[in-house]
Amino acid sequence: MSGIKVTQLGRFPDVKLIEARRFEDARGFFSETYSQRAFAEAGIDIAFVQDNQSCSADKGTVRGLHFQTYPFAQDKLVRVLRGSILDVVVDIRHGSPTFGQHEKVVLSAANGLQLLVPIGFAHGLVTLEPETEVFYKVSNFYSAANDGGLLWNDPALGIDWQLATTEPVLSDKDRKHPLLADLPHHFEI
Ligand SMILES: Cc1cn([C@H]2C[C@H](O)[C@@H](COP(=O)(O)OP(=O)(O)O[C@H]3O[C@H](C)C(=O)[C@H](O)[C@H]3O)O2)c(=O)[nH]c1=O
Numbered sequence: 529m530s531g532i533k534v535t536q537l538g539r540f541p542d543v544k545l546i547e548a549r550r551f552e553d554a555r556g557f558f559s560e561t562y563s564q565r566a567f568a569e570a571g572i573d574i575a576f577v578q579d580n581q582s583c584s585a586d587k588g589t590v591r592g593l594h595f596q597t598y599p600f601a602q603d604k605l606v607r608v609l610r611g612s613i614l615d616v617v618v619d620i621r622h623g624s625p626t627f628g629q630h631e632k633v634v635l636s637a638a639n640g641l642q643l644l645v646p647i648g649f650a651h652g653l654v655t656l657e658p659e660t661e662v663f664y665k666v667s668n669f670y671s672a673a674n675d676g677g678l679l680w681n682d683p684a685l686g687i688d689w690q691l692a693t694t695e696p697v698l699s700d701k702d703r704k705h706p707l708l709a710d711l712p713h714h715f716e717i
Contacts, residue, residue, distance in 0.1 A: 532563075534570045537643065538631035543617050544572065544644040545633060546605075559640065561607065562665065572644060574603050576665035581609070584655045584662075590689060590696040592652020593618055593678040593705065597714045600671035604645040604664050606653075611660030612636030613653040614690055618678060620708075621648040621715040628708050630687055635662075648715040650678045654689045654696060676714060677705030684708045 537543040548566075550557040560566065567573070582591065593616070596602045606615060618630040634656070635641050645651045653662065680689070680698070685708060689696070 532566050532570050534572070537617070537633060539626055539629065540617065540619065540631055540649070542646045543631060543649060546570075546572075546642040546644060548640065548642065550640060561640075561642070562605070574605075574667050576603075576605065576667050578666045578669055579663065580666060581661060581663045584660050584697070585658060586697045587655055587658050587660075588691055588693060588696050589655045589660075590652065590680050590698050590702065592616065592702065593650040593680050594652065595620065595650045595676045595678075595714070596668065596671060597674045597676050600668045600674040601647040601715075603647055603667040604651055605642055605666075606635060606645060606651070606662065606664040607640070607642040608635045608637050609661040609663050610637050611655060611657035612638070613655055613660060613662060615643050616652045616654075616687055616689070617643070617645050618650040618652075618685060618687075619648065620650050620678065620711060621717045622713045623717045624648075628684060630685060632687070648717070650676075652680055654691065656690075677702065678711060679705045679707055682707045
């Protein structure tokens with residue numbers, strides 16, 4: 529049975545940690561990392577339309593916190609091909625009892641864990657090793673006009689990124705996102 533194991537990530541019922549079976553032998557391993565059938569059988573029936581991959585040369589690289597707004601809002605299925613990340617999700621659904629709260633989890637090539645980040649959550653990561661490669665499927669196409677963000681180190685979020693230094697490697701864009709208090713009501717429940 530190739531099935532997947534699905535568990536909830538912390539306080540967020542809709543954020544799922546997914547473990548796909550690894551068939552190990554003397555050569556290494558094989559894994560069906562994504563199967564529309566296995567995911568649907570586990571209650572995850574999302575039509576992914578685009579695959580993304582990023583490589584970060586340095587440990588301590590922060591990417592995020594990102595989301596796309598409607599009509600290009602995206603669910604994301606994130607995994608690590610090489611190295612490891614601390615993956616962070618923040619509930620940005622106004623009206624949610626957990627609005628502004630976050631959960632985080634280590635995803636690595638070694639643990640093979642995947643994270644399903646649904647629409648309504650901002651997503652970010654910090655690399656824990658050099659040359660870390662992240663792969664993720666998304667349920668809507670890229671739209672620069674709908675590219676949203678939240679400031680990674682907003683004190684109101686209280687995220688411990690476990691950085692060895694105070695300054696991460698960061699894009700100029702990621703230095704300029706709004707604070708949670710100033711975030712427009714892109715998502716509401
Ligand atoms: C996301 C994306 C970007 N691009 C272009 C736009 C920029 O010229 C360049 C780098 O984009 P960006 O700096 O937004 O890439 P990251 O900082 O890795 O952001 C991503 O990583 C964080 C963790 C996320 O969760 C987002 O899905 C995603 O925004 O690729 C595209 O052409 N298509 C795309 O789907």
